Amino acid sequence: MLNFTLRRLVFTVPTLLLISFIIFLILDLAPNDPTGNLPLTIPPEVRANIRASLGLDDPMYWRYILWCQQFFVNEPLNLLNQWFGWCVGDCENRLRVTSWATRSPVVDLIAERMPQTLWVVGMSYVVGILIALPIGVISAYKQYSWFDQAGTFVAMIGFSVPTFFTGVLLIVIFSVWMPNDSVFWLPSIYDTTHKVTDWGSFVFQMRQMVMPVMVLALYNAAQISRFMRASMLDNLSQDYVRTARAKGLKEKTVLLVHVLRNSMIPVVTVIALGIPQVFGGAIITEQIFKVNGLGQLLIIGIEGADIPLVQTLTFLFAVLIVMFNLVADVLYGLLDPRIRYD
Amino acid sequence: MTLKYLVAGTLGAAMLSSTAFGAAHEAQGRDGNVNIIFWQAASTMNPYLSGGTKDINAASMALEPLAHYDENGAMVATLVDEIPTVANGGVSEDLTSITWTLSEGITWSDGTPLTSADVVFTANYCMDETGGCQQLAKFGGVTSVEAIDDLTVKITFDGPKPFPYGPFVGSTTPILQAAQFANCMGTAAPTCTDQNFGPIGTGPFTVTEFRANDAISLAANPNYRVAGKPAFATVNFKGGGDAAAAGRSALETGEFDYAWNLQLAPEVLADMESAGIGTVLTSYGPLVERLMINMTNPSADLGDERSTVAHPHPFMSDMAVRQALSMAIDRPLLVEIGYGKAGKVTCNVLPSPAIYNSPNNAGCEVQDIAGANALLDAAGWEMGSDGVRAKDGVRLSILYQTSTNAVRQDFQALIKQWWAEIGIETELKNISGGVFFGGDQSSPDTFQKLFADLEMYANNFDGTDPEAYMRNWSCAEIPSPENAWLGGNMPRHCNADYDALVAEMGGTADINERARLAIAMNDMLMQSYTIIPLVHRGNVSGIANTLEGVKLNAWDAELWNIADWSRAE
Numbered sequence A: 001m002l003n004f005t006l007r008r009l010v011f012t013v014p015t016l017l018l019i020s021f022i023i024f025l026i027l028d029l030a031p032n033d034p035t036g037n038l039p040l041t042i043p044p045e046v047r048a049n050i051r052a053s054l055g056l057d058d059p060m061y062w063r064y065i066l067w068c069q070q071f072f073v074n075e076p077l078n079l080l081n082q083w084f085g086w087c088v089g090d091c092e093n094r095l096r097v098t099s100w101a102t103r104s105p106v107v108d109l110i111a112e113r114m115p116q117t118l119w120v121v122g123m124s125y126v127v128g129i130l131i132a133l134p135i136g137v138i139s140a141y142k143q144y145s146w147f148d149q150a151g152t153f154v155a156m157i158g159f160s161v162p163t164f165f166t167g168v169l170l171i172v173i174f175s176v177w178m179p180n181d182s183v184f185w186l187p188s189i190y191d192t193t194h195k196v197t198d199w200g201s202f203v204f205q206m207r208q209m210v211m212p213v214m215v216l217a218l219y220n221a222a223q224i225s226r227f228m229r230a231s232m233l234d235n236l237s238q239d240y241v242r243t244a245r246a247k248g249l250k251e252k253t254v255l256l257v258h259v260l261r262n263s264m265i266p267v268v269t270v271i272a273l274g275i276p277q278v279f280g281g282a283i284i285t286e287q288i289f290k291v292n293g294l295g296q297l298l299i300i301g302i303e304g305a306d307i308p309l310v311q312t313l314t315f316l317f318a319v320l321i322v323m324f325n326l327v328a329d330v331l332y333g334l335l336d337p338r339i340r341y342d
Numbered sequence B: 001m002t003l004k005y006l007v008a009g010t011l012g013a014a015m016l017s018s019t020a021f022g023a024a025h026e027a028q029g030r031d032g033n034v035n036i037i038f039w040q041a042a043s044t045m046n047p048y049l050s051g052g053t054k055d056i057n058a059a060s061m062a063l064e065p066l067a068h069y070d071e072n073g074a075m076v077a078t079l080v081d082e083i084p085t086v087a088n089g090g091v092s093e094d095l096t097s098i099t100w101t102l103s104e105g106i107t108w109s110d111g112t113p114l115t116s117a118d119v120v121f122t123a124n125y126c127m128d129e130t131g132g133c134q135q136l137a138k139f140g141g142v143t144s145v146e147a148i149d150d151l152t153v154k155i156t157f158d159g160p161k162p163f164p165y166g167p168f169v170g171s172t173t174p175i176l177q178a179a180q181f182a183n184c185m186g187t188a189a190p191t192c193t194d195q196n197f198g199p200i201g202t203g204p205f206t207v208t209e210f211r212a213n214d215a216i217s218l219a220a221n222p223n224y225r226v227a228g229k230p231a232f233a234t235v236n237f238k239g240g241g242d243a244a245a246a247g248r249s250a251l252e253t254g255e256f257d258y259a260w261n262l263q264l265a266p267e268v269l270a271d272m273e274s275a276g277i278g279t280v281l282t283s284y285g286p287l288v289e290r291l292m293i294n295m296t297n298p299s300a301d302l303g304d305e306r307s308t309v310a311h312p313h314p315f316m317s318d319m320a321v322r323q324a325l326s327m328a329i330d331r332p333l334l335v336e337i338g339y340g341k342a343g344k345v346t347c348n349v350l351p352s353p354a355i356y357n358s359p360n361n362a363g364c365e366v367q368d369i370a371g372a373n374a375l376l377d378a379a380g381w382e383m384g385s386d387g388v389r390a391k392d393g394v395r396l397s398i399l400y401q402t403s404t405n406a407v408r409q410d411f412q413a414l415i416k417q418w419w420a421e422i423g424i425e426t427e428l429k430n431i432s433g434g435v436f437f438g439g440d441q442s443s444p445d446t447f448q449k450l451f452a453d454l455e456m457y458a459n460n461f462d463g464t465d466p467e468a469y470m471r472n473w474s475c476a477e478i479p480s481p482e483n484a485w486l487g488g489n490m491p492r493h494c495n496a497d498y499d500a501l502v503a504e505m506g507g508t509a510d511i512n513e514r515a516r517l518a519i520a521m522n523d524m525l526m527q528s529y530t531i532i533p534l535v536h537r538g539n540v541s542g543i544a545n546t547l548e549g550v551k552l553n554a555w556d557a558e559l560w561n562i563a564d565w566s567r568a569e
Helices: A002-029 A044-053 A060-084 A106-141 A146-160 A163-177 A199-236 A239-246 A251-279 A283-289 A294-303 A307-335 B003-022 B053-060 B116-127 B186-191 B193-197 B243-251 B266-273 B300-305 B319-327 B331-338 B369-378 B406-421 B467-471 B496-505 B511-527
Strands: B033-038 B067-069 B075-077 B097-101 B142-149 B152-157 B205-210 B215-220 B234-239 B278-293 B343-345 B389-391 B397-403 B425-431 B454-459 B531-544
Touching (some): A002 A060, A060 A307, A106 A294, A106 A307, A163 A199, A163 B243, A199 A251, A239 A251, A251 A307, A283 A294, B033 B243, B116 B142, B116 B152, B243 B266, B243 B531, B266 B531, B278 B319, B319 B369, B369 B406, B406 B425, B467 B511, B496 B511
Antiparallel strands (some): B097 B152, B142 B152, B205 B215, B215 B234, B278 B454, B278 B531, B343 B531
């Protein structure tokens, strides 16, 4: 297993380098211009000047090498400096990956947005899983019962109704129709500057998270509950279940110990593969509730042709996806003794 | 003691007494927090590094220019006692220099005094060519900015400058603190993240927390020069989402007090306003949605000479065709469908400030299909069996391009239908805004290249002076491969008489004379139908009913007078 993991880790290096180059190519060849969104009152000479100051006049391969150097060398060195105070080389004037729109280091922007993305999107994932697993188990055990039918119905809605609809629907109900002084009134705009210091501010934080978390949780739960149900159904008809029952085990033990454990193997993989999406933020839901996390950062970067920002973000997502694929594979081996990679 | 000191003394005494009496009620920060939402989030607080309206507005709360434009487009002194003019000696007789004198006793938010050195520094900061300053055009023609003494700054131009109020007037060019930005010159400009996110200013608020592309928290500046202002202690400047959500938060849920730029369908806006929590305000600057006729031949067969003056357009060079295109349009309907409260019909490409609005082109409000048909008949364009007019084998078939935008596509569809009624065939094309307005040389779809028969977009100018704007349609401004397709003369309009007017305006300082020239230029463009104006567009913002003192301003940052805002009782 260790061998397998190490081998896979070594393979990720060329894979990720190739990915970073492809991302760079796509962004560079796309017909977009960082000065394109500026007011028309800014004359073309000034625009040319701005482009030159962003380094856009340099040849493409040079810009790619520069980005690689900034991202793979300078940024890690800078992290060492920030976290441990170690200084390697010229700490003061090290060139970092800088966003064109904000003229600030991209990694700092990402770090600033990580908390709200993890709070909202991460929480929705956890809530989604907590809802999905019991629904999946009961739906499968009581197949075609009214509970199963209702579960299927809810899953179908969660899966097929887009978040930009459910999100706005919730806002209209809980922010617009609900009187402002009601306990059920919820803010439609997430306050990212809010700090949790006491009980009152914690309650406020919960209130502003309710709507985005529920919208996303419904979507996540729909997906995972279907996997859970299918996997449970596969196992329930297996011979070992009959054997367990024939031995006189209690139904609860059969279901929750024997069947659930075996059914979890594919579901855990699905859950692990979904984690990078949490970091990727929920672009649409973040936009609707103005959570302004990583998803919104990516969208703003794309709209403004902020190439260093988009490049760095998409590359980080690629790293996460590659890594969690590896984690899922390793988990698979750990959970199922029949699977051996060596 | 001179009269000036006497006046200053009396004024000072009056101010002292008023603050003494009003202190109990008029304390700074008495109205708590104000929530502002800009659905385009601010990226920086340094307007020299971002030309975006959102960033200029965010910065205008902390940074101030020497003078602002008020809601009527008139200049008002901000950091100075009076606006320099030729009459008061502030502008030299030969129009080549302007001398500003800072008011005494103004301090930065950190308590240090504002001096002329800060103004000089700001000019050098922007004029440093390696810095990529986005407001460089404001400093066009400036040869030197020098400090005469601690409070006096002299700006010298390379020739007569009849309108010398480019630098430091309006929120696009505020004064930066020299001490804070000293290490941020030239190529170092983008590396100064802390400075760009939290500039020390003379304005009513200072930044307490800046979250790029997200939210800004600001607090009242304790050293603000006007006692008792701002009335609000803190500002929460939130960004993100879309115009509809922003409008909802100010007009329906009441979470926000001010929502910027509500470009929404007229009926959506009216519906939101009917909730009774807030109102929609409109202000009109010089923004005009217009059709730009291509006077040159865009045919792809011409290769590199496509859309250049070497080849006149096969049918657009006939004025009857252009006039018919304009006559067939029902402008009031376009306004009603596309803009509602946020637009009005205009027959001029230069509709404001009011003194520049030509009275000579009225009548375009009325659609005249029959007239347009008669005009084309008279010009010899005969209706073919397919419903398209032709003359000498040239069919009136038009490629009509614009940027991707719901309202623009509605306009395209309507106009296509009207033109079909006068026997003109139209093919529609829309291009993503980033490409259309972007200057990518390799793209054939930029609005400068204009590889189409006509195009539609909106444009305006900064501040109140139209000289540079009107110069756009002189022969020298025609985009072509020789000048890398730069220049603002999209119709490729070239007329010696027009150029003469441009030159004359460049040497005229008297405001009424300048107005006469600008109107003459506007009329020349309108009456030759090279530019067909459609809608005079306004800025629309939603304001909560509890917010007082907002004066929506199309000539400066919308938040220009945030120091005067207060909460209604």
